[in-house]
Amino acid sequence: MTDIRFSLSQQEMPTHWYNIAPDFSEPIPPPLHPGTKQPVSLSDMTAIFPENIVRQEMSPERYIEIPDEVRDMLALWRPTPLLRAVRLEKALKTPAKIYYKYEGVSPAGSHKPNSAVAQAYYNREAGVKRLVTETGAGQWGSSLAMACQLFGLECTVFMVKVSFNQKPYRKLVMQTYGGKVHASPSSETEFGRRVLAEDPNCPGSLGIAISEAIEQTLKTPDTKYALGSVLNHVCTHQTVIGLEAIKQMEKAGAEPDVIIGCIGGGSNFAGMVSPWLERKIKHGKPYRVIAVEPDSCASLTKGDLRYDFGDTAMMTPLMMMYTLGHDFIPPSIHAGGLRYHGMAPMVSHMYKLGLIEAVAVPQSKIFTAAVQFARTEGLIPAPEPSHAIAVVIDEAIRAREEGKAKNILFNLCGHGLLDMTAYDAFLGGQLKDS
Amino acid sequence: MTDIRFSLSQQEMPTHWYNIAPDFSEPIPPPLHPGTKQPVSLSDMTAIFPENIVRQEMSPERYIEIPDEVRDMLALWRPTPLLRAVRLEKALKTPAKIYYKYEGVSPAGSHKPNSAVAQAYYNREAGVKRLVTETGAGQWGSSLAMACQLFGLECTVFMVKVSFNQKPYRKLVMQTYGGKVHASPSSETEFGRRVLAEDPNCPGSLGIAISEAIEQTLKTPDTKYALGSVLNHVCTHQTVIGLEAIKQMEKAGAEPDVIIGCIGGGSNFAGMVSPWLERKIKHGKPYRVIAVEPDSCASLTKGDLRYDFGDTAMMTPLMMMYTLGHDFIPPSIHAGGLRYHGMAPMVSHMYKLGLIEAVAVPQSKIFTAAVQFARTEGLIPAPEPSHAIAVVIDEAIRAREEGKAKNILFNLCGHGLLDMTAYDAFLGGQLKDS
Numbered sequence: 001m002t003d004i005r006f007s008l009s010q011q012e013m014p015t016h017w018y019n020i021a022p023d024f025s026e027p028i029p030p031p032l033h034p035g036t037k038q039p040v041s042l043s044d045m046t047a048i049f050p051e052n053i054v055r056q057e058m059s060p061e062r063y064i065e066i067p068d069e070v071r072d073m074l075a076l077w078r079p080t081p082l083l084r085a086v087r088l089e090k091a092l093k094t095p096a097k098i099y100y101k102y103e104g105v106s107p108a109g110s111h112k113p114n115s116a117v118a119q120a121y122y123n124r125e126a127g128v129k130r131l132v133t134e135t136g137a138g139q140w141g142s143s144l145a146m147a148c149q150l151f152g153l154e155c156t157v158f159m160v161k162v163s164f165n166q167k168p169y170r171k172l173v174m175q176t177y178g179g180k181v182h183a184s185p186s187s188e189t190e191f192g193r194r195v196l197a198e199d200p201n202c203p204g205s206l207g208i209a210i211s212e213a214i215e216q217t218l219k220t221p222d223t224k225y226a227l228g229s230v231l232n233h234v235c236t237h238q239t240v241i242g243l244e245a246i247k248q249m250e251k252a253g254a255e256p257d258v259i260i261g262c263i264g265g266g267s268n269f270a271g272m273v274s275p276w277l278e279r280k281i282k283h284g285k286p287y288r289v290i291a292v293e294p295d296s297c298a299s300l301t302k303g304d305l306r307y308d309f310g311d312t313a314m315m316t317p318l319m320m321m322y323t324l325g326h327d328f329i330p331p332s333i334h335a336g337g338l339r340y341h342g343m344a345p346m347v348s349h350m351y352k353l354g355l356i357e358a359v360a361v362p363q364s365k366i367f368t369a370a371v372q373f374a375r376t377e378g379l380i381p382a383p384e385p386s387h388a389i390a391v392v393i394d395e396a397i398r399a400r401e402e403g404k405a406k407n408i409l410f411n412l413c414g415h416g417l418l419d420m421t422a423y424d425a426f427l428g429g430q431l432k433d434s
Numbered sequence: 435m436t437d438i439r440f441s442l443s444q445q446e447m448p449t450h451w452y453n454i455a456p457d458f459s460e461p462i463p464p465p466l467h468p469g470t471k472q473p474v475s476l477s478d479m480t481a482i483f484p485e486n487i488v489r490q491e492m493s494p495e496r497y498i499e500i501p502d503e504v505r506d507m508l509a510l511w512r513p514t515p516l517l518r519a520v521r522l523e524k525a526l527k528t529p530a531k532i533y534y535k536y537e538g539v540s541p542a543g544s545h546k547p548n549s550a551v552a553q554a555y556y557n558r559e560a561g562v563k564r565l566v567t568e569t570g571a572g573q574w575g576s577s578l579a580m581a582c583q584l585f586g587l588e589c590t591v592f593m594v595k596v597s598f599n600q601k602p603y604r605k606l607v608m609q610t611y612g613g614k615v616h617a618s619p620s621s622e623t624e625f626g627r628r629v630l631a632e633d634p635n636c637p638g639s640l641g642i643a644i645s646e647a648i649e650q651t652l653k654t655p656d657t658k659y660a661l662g663s664v665l666n667h668v669c670t671h672q673t674v675i676g677l678e679a680i681k682q683m684e685k686a687g688a689e690p691d692v693i694i695g696c697i698g699g700g701s702n703f704a705g706m707v708s709p710w711l712e713r714k715i716k717h718g719k720p721y722r723v724i725a726v727e728p729d730s731c732a733s734l735t736k737g738d739l740r741y742d743f744g745d746t747a748m749m750t751p752l753m754m755m756y757t758l759g760h761d762f763i764p765p766s767i768h769a770g771g772l773r774y775h776g777m778a779p780m781v782s783h784m785y786k787l788g789l790i791e792a793v794a795v796p797q798s799k800i801f802t803a804a805v806q807f808a809r810t811e812g813l814i815p816a817p818e819p820s821h822a823i824a825v826v827i828d829e830a831i832r833a834r835e836e837g838k839a840k841n842i843l844f845n846l847c848g849h850g851l852l853d854m855t856a857y858d859a860f861l862g863g864q865l866k867d868s
Contacts, residue, residue: 001444001445001502001505001506001509002506002509003444004444004506004509004510005443005444005509005510006444007441007442007443007444008441009439009441010435010437010438010439010440010441011435068435071435072435072436072438073812075435075436075438075439076438076439076517076811076812076813077812083510087584105539107808107812107813107814107849109851113812146812149809150521150809150810150812168854169603169851169852169854169855172854172855172857172858172861173814173851173854175857175858175861176805176808176814176854176857176861177808177809178809371610374541374610374611375583375584375611375612376584377510378507378510378511378541378547378580378584379510379541380541380607380610415541417543417603417607417851417852418603418851418852420602420603420606420607420610421603421606423606423609423610424606424609427606427609427610
């Protein structure tokens with residue numbers, strides 16, 4: 001029997017998150033107050049986040065203990081499996097070994113619940129009664145709706161309209177968990193109404209949905225805002241992925257040469273790669289780390305590094321990040337989770353410091369890779385991690401051409417069972433690159 | 435940290451399936467040839483199944499070795515986790531401990547691939563090029579399409595029309611795996627055309643779809659038929675569920691008092707309970723074992739035990755089973771996987787011998803249970819295993835009322851992420867009991 005599955009017990013789940021911020025050779029530039037242009041203070045941030053989360057966002061600690069109640073909740077689906085894709089290797093006739101961490105076993109089918117349960121916990125601890133958020137493809141919204149239900153909070157979600165229409169099942173998942181869902185731009189907020197007045201057919205964007213969620217938060221008592229990616233604390237919560245992967249690759253007896261993940265806001269990528277980058281920074285490990293983005297929304301490879309707003313209505317602090325501009329509205333690609341104008345400051349910083357590479361791929365290429373993966377490995381990947389798969393395949397083919405054995409590790413951050421209309425479009429020849 | 439997750443490594447996966455047939459106190463009555471009324475011979479069966487599978491169907495062996503290639507394929511998602519539902523226990527204020535085996539981590543989201551990969555393997559070994567099958571909710575069709583793709587076979591699926599319409603994503607899953615899908619009754623077969631001529635709006639049934647699949651098999655070269663439930667070999671393939679659960683309950687340090695599963699054709703139930711029944715038969719273990727069926731298609735509790743056809747067109751051998759009649763067309767409930775007129779001869783025999791109990795529940799009750807489960811445990815269960823959950827909740831409440839601690843184990847045979855329209859109907863108050 002071939003060893004393809006490297007599992008951990010509940011007791012082997014990480015006890016601490018890893019916060020890469022203090023380990024960078026220079027600090028991440030701080031977020032700025034949009035009015036004063038001075039670094040934001042704790043009290044600026046507590047209008048929309050509880051203080052315990054703001055402290056975590058700014059934390060100088062490398063290792064942050066995961067509260068017991070959060071670990072108990074994570075154990076509903078963690079540790080997640082790490083597998084070796086021997087059938088894909090064979091199909092590609094590559095000497096490379098391909099490993100993937102599979103986050104699709106969570107109730108929402110992706111990595112998003114990792115941060116959702118942590119955020120719901122800290123908000124409940126802070127006495128918050130209700131969370132408001134936005135969601136792209138619906139992965140984050142479903143995850144937060146679930147986490148709120150599990151911790152006894154109410155949840156309201158502004159869902160980007162194009163995904164609301166393309167992915168009706170995700171909306172129903174949120175409602176099953178008791179969440180309230182609005183298509184964004186919506187008539188629920190002043191900002192939404194303004195956008196609709198200008199363009200009644202606006203497909204929406206994460207930037208717009210964030211603005212709506214923040215506006216709603218500010219006008220509702222006992223309510224805070226939650227973000228599913230971009231911010232430091234979200235990236236840190238996701239490091240359970242990479243920390244587990246390190247133990248599992250040790251069980252596999254393999255050290256990765258290349259580590260690959262997709263990027264939208266940046267959290268699944270940061271979660272997978274930060275613990276490996278700790279080794280690269282401290283022990284000079286020669287890992288190549290590659291971030292893969294859609295070429296129609298390519299903040300790292302086509303954006304500028306500068307201070308920009310996280311949302312369209314310019315309500316958030318200014319963050320130092322690679323950005324296409326806060327008013328950029330990405331085309332309606334199927335990888336809804338990657339349609340964000342900016343990149344997490346943490347990931348932007350990794351890129352600026354040369355710790356990671358970035359590559360942009362077109363939509364048709366990622367679905368070709370997705371179908372090849374499904375037909376060799378069985379799992380149907382979500383469009384988002386299929387970006388990573390496309391580059392994994394490129395790297396495996398290069399290994400064949402160069403005649404080099406190497407170990408490739410990637411994050412398969414979710415399954416595509418709720419994205420089947422995208423596969424339908426691709427298999428029917430109706431999917432276009434924009 | 436509470437221990438809620440009991441995992442096994444790849445190496446702990448069962449090496450043999452358990453075939454309960456030889457352990458019954460009296461043999462299962464053999465299937466009969468519909469013409470001669472004599473027990474079917476091996477050569478009668480090889481018209482539609484390869485000989486290696488027919489031998490397994492009739493096998494007198496208790497423990498059947500799982501071929502290495504099949505174990506390698508099962509390792510793509512197995513061993514599956516066993517969890518303790520501590521949050522549901524707390525919500526029910528019950529002294530009972532509730533454990534569930536979770537089969538939804540497979541690529542298709544259910545237990546069905548367990549038999550699909552075995553059947554595809556044996557057919558490929560026998561030189562078959564193409565498999566034809568039917569599917570209800572689409573779980574089996576997706577699983578066989580995946581297994582055929584992994585073993586290099588072609589796959590054609592007749593999907594019950596009501597599910598074809600209710601669950602478009604499952605059709606797309608089959609197509610992504612390269613399967614060909616027809617809504618049944620279809621115009622592809624003589625029998626389908628006859629049914630459509632009588633009733634153009636016929637919602638279809640598993641019985642009709644089986645007839646169409648068999649007809650198509652018989653008229654296509656190098657082609658065999660595959661069934662996703664009912665038959666002995668299918669029930670036997672599913673025993674990996676129960677065999678793993680035994681090891682996992684040992685790790686949990688708990689012996690079940692009650693074991694619960696849902697029944698449609700009977701395979702997930704047989705797979706979970708057979709290995710426990712071996713202990714009940716041989717060592718007198720006092721397990722209560724409960725099969726839960728929809729009250730609108732209640733073969734065990736409302737059917738008769740007699741020889742009947744497995745399909746509507748009377749093409750299969752006669753099987754001794756609890757049946758509502760081979761021409762029974764069940765109402766269009768959302769648990770499409772349980773809409774079958776008969777019950778696996780193996781499960782029928784368990785019931786006849788008094789080894790198991792049976793109970794029928796209405797649709798509204800199962801969705802109430804499903805939503806309670808989702809909102810406490812996070813996972814959204816498929817409508818089929820929600821039948822089991824409804825009775826688990828009843829048993830847990832009874833334990834509270836009687837003040838008795840007990841261990842309840844059930845099979846959560848699939849997630850409901852592709853069944854969200856059913857949740858939509860329920861949450862919107864539009865779901866009716868029929």
